[in-house]
Amino acid sequence: MRKLLSITDSEEFWKVFSEEREARRKQLRNLPLAKKIEIVEKMRAAQLNPHGRLPTSES
Amino acid sequence: MIEALRTLNQLKREGVIKDYAIGGGYAVNYYLEPILTYGLDIFVLMTTDKEYSALYQYFRSRKYQIENVYIIIEGMPVQFLPSFISPLIDGAVRRAKRIRVKGIPSKVLTVEYLIATLLTAFRPKDKMVIPHLLEQADMRLLNEILGRFGDEKAPLDNRLGRILESLQ
Numbered sequence: 001m002r003k004l005l006s007i008t009d010s011e012e013f014w015k016v017f018s019e020e021r022e023a024r025r026k027q028l029r030n031l032p033l034a035k036k037i038e039i040v041e042k043m044r045a046a047q048l049n050p051h052g053r054l055p056t057s058e059s
Numbered sequence: 060m061i062e063a064l065r066t067l068n069q070l071k072r073e074g075v076i077k078d079y080a081i082g083g084g085y086a087v088n089y090y091l092e093p094i095l096t097y098g099l100d101i102f103v104l105m106t107t108d109k110e111y112s113a114l115y116q117y118f119r120s121r122k123y124q125i126e127n128v129y130i131i132i133e134g135m136p137v138q139f140l141p142s143f144i145s146p147l148i149d150g151a152v153r154r155a156k157r158i159r160v161k162g163i164p165s166k167v168l169t170v171e172y173l174i175a176t177l178l179t180a181f182r183p184k185d186k187m188v189i190p191h192l193l194e195q196a197d198m199r200l201l202n203e204i205l206g207r208f209g210d211e212k213a214p215l216d217n218r219l220g221r222i223l224e225s226l227q
Contacts, residue, residue, distance in 0.1 A: 028092035034161045037060045037085075039093040047095065 060085070062133035063099055064163045075117050077104040080155035080166040082140065082176055087188050089158070089167045090195055094188070098129055098136035102168065102176075104152050105141040114139060147175055147208040171201040175208060178215045189222050 004020065007013045028036075070076045081089070083100025105111055118130045129136035142149035151173075155166035168176065174192050177185040193201075202216065209215035 025092045029090075031093075033089050033158065033167075034061075036088045036093040037160070040085075040088060040096055041060065043093070043095045044097075 060099065060135055061161055061163060063135040063137055064160060064165050066132050067101065068164065070114070070117070075114055076110075078152055078166070079103045080152045080168050082151065082168045082173065083138075086168045086173050087177075087192070090170050090173070091188065091191050098138055100138050100140060102140050102148050102152050102155075103142065104149065105143055107143060108141075111139070111141045111143075145179075145208075147172075147179060147204075150204070150208070151176060170195045171197060171204055174201060174219075175204045175215060178205070178218045179208075179213050181213075181218055186222060189219075190226055 004013065004016055007016060028039075031039075067076075067079055071078065080086075080102050081099065082102045083098075084094065084096030085099055088094060088096065103114070105114075115125070115130070118125065118132075124131040126136065128138050130139070131137070140148055142152055151168050152166070154169060154172060156169050158165055158167050170192055174189055174196060177189055177192075201219075205215040205219060209217075
């Protein structure tokens with residue numbers, strides 16, 4: 001992210017952006033299903049929340 | 060989700076269903092990065108619609124909430140797709156991959172069968188994930204499945220060809 005912010009060349013920016021996104025996807029892809037389910041359940045809870053926020057431990 | 064899997068295993072032990080496998084969005088989540096998924100699609104081995112009615116009766120008698128096609132199991136909307144409606148579903152469940160989720164035994168469609176079911180549905184969201192799933196698929200096996208289960212109404216190999224063309 002820090003690297004991205006320091007790039008001024010547009011072509012270079014999108015190249016690094018794509019590389020970082022792919023790396024993140026790969027990292028998420030390799031998570032165990034139970035962890036992925038937790039992430040999906042947080043997404044579902046956020047969608048059901050009218051304020052669009054993730055529920056906190058108090059909610 | 061975990062509680063829903065426990066209930067499904069209970070259904071199997073009680074003989075209400077013969078076998079099942081996770082399909083749809085949660086199966087996609089097994090192979091790819093997590094994406095938002097509304098419900099759990101469960102492919103079940105069933106030979107008659109009587110068995111399908113008995114499944115709904117099982118939940119009705121236990122006061123489970125039923126919304127449209129979904130049975131709400133421990134907060135998770137679950138849709139059951141019986142194998143008698145399609146030989147593809149039958150093959151997909153029989154060849155599903157055994158997994159464990161937090162220690163709970165379950166099964167998930169193999170990536171090749173998952174792609175075949177997504178090519179059958181062929182909605183925009185299915186078309187988006189298929190290219191990513193293809194990276195993990197055995198193409199020889201996939202082509203064999205598509206050839207076996209495709210027909211004029213759902214020409215699966217033709218649909219895959221269109222997706223591959225769009226990637227070039």
